[in-house]
Amino acid sequence: MLKTWKKAISLVLVFALSMMVCVPAFAETSSKKSSANKEKRDFDGTLILDKYPVMPGEIEKKAFAKVYQDYQEGNASQADIEKKLKSFYIAVGDTENARKVSGLSLFPAIRKELTASADKYISDLYQISQEKNYYCGPATAEAILEVFDVDMTQSELASNDNLQTEKFQSTPWYADSVNQYVMKNVLNKYADTSWYEPESAPSSSDLKSEIRTDVDSGHGIAANFNFKKGEKRPKGYISGNLGHWVAIDGYLNNGDTIHWAEPIYGASSVKWSDNIKSPYLTASASDFSEYVQRRGIIW
The missing domain is CATH 1.10.10 (Arc Repressor Mutant, subunit A)
Incomplete structure (x- = not known):
């Protein structure tokens, strides 16, 4: 009987001590979660702000x-x-x-x-298929940088030092207050230029003038789509929430139509890649402006 009581007391002490260890750890974890929750991110890894x-x-x-x-x-x-x-x-x-x-x-x-000429293209910007299902950003950057004779792999571009694609399993439009627009940083860094700037939610008229300016000067443009369920999108794209990067390589009809290299085409890593029937796609400037309204272009 005495042994039984001693055993019971011992168990109570062990439990009490364990609670003394776990409570601070739990409090610290809760604090971390609370802090992390203040930083809201969309499904594509982009930091959600009222205005970028x-x-x-x-x-x-x-x-x-x-x-x-x-x-x-x-x-x-x-x-x-x-x-x-x-x-x-x-x-x-x-x-x-x-x-x-x-x-x-x-x-x-x-x-x-x-x-x-009403139609213009960057002749040496070629479509490149993405190597992973979330590598549209690296594939887009690779295609644009090749115009500048920059040879980098998609995995190099996806690193945390570059597009942060591996970190978020997606390439964010805006990463954080330090790294900000990661696609802009990467294109300027490796093309050795100061040319590229972000344009959030461009209007169709601004989009036309900006794309004409870049295409005419030989600069490919990185465009970031963000679709919610039920929203209009290019033919062949799956329904539901979808974030995606593409490389704009030209325009038609003086900019009324946008022409881009589609990284999903030929991408065996993407289950629905067979939906995309051409390596290059087009959309009207007004439709394209809708596609990038939640994000924008790096031009």
């Missing part, structure tokens, strides 16, 4: 694209374009290119004979 921050140079580049379109339509001079382009480079701290703007040597597409 405007980056240095973003406004100036939009102004440059608008003047470039005016130039194409005969409503602006080459001097007007040079002024806006120089303002952009100054805004992003690229003093070297700001000094080179005169004569538009950095923007050879601004030539009267080239503006006559």
Whole structure:
């Protein structure tokens, strides 16, 4: 009987001690969860904010694209374009290119004979299939960077030092306050340029001028789709929530139609890749603007 009581007391003490150890650990875990819950992320890993921050140079580049379109339509001079382009480079701290703007040597597409065509493509931007079902971002970056003779693997681009694709099992539009727009960072870093800027939720008219500006200057554009269940999307895409990156390589009808390289085409890692019948797809500028309204383009 005495042994039984001793055993019971021993068990009570063990339980009490265990609770003394577990309570602080539980409190710490709860605190961590509470802190993490303040950081809300969408299903594609993007940090959810009421409004995504405007980056240095973003406004100036939009102004440059608008003047470039005016130039194409005969409503602006080459001097007007040079002024806006120089303002952009100054805004992003690229003093070297700001000094080179005169004569538009950095923007050879601004030539009267080239503006006559309504349809334009970046001839050396090729479609690349994504190697994993969540590698649309790395495949998009790879296709754009190849134009600059940059040879990187999708797994390298997916690393936490680059697109953070492996971290989130998706490539976020906006990662956090430190890394911000990871696609912008990667394209500027490896193309050795200061050209790329984010444009959140572009209107169809802004989209047209921005895509024409980039395609004419030989810069591929990374576009980030975000679809909720039931929303309009390109033909062949599955229904339900879907985040996706594509590389814009051209336009038709003076920008009324957007042309892009589709990384899902030929991607054996994506169960529904057979739905996509062509490596390149098109959509009207108005439809495309809807596709990127929750995210945007890196141009």
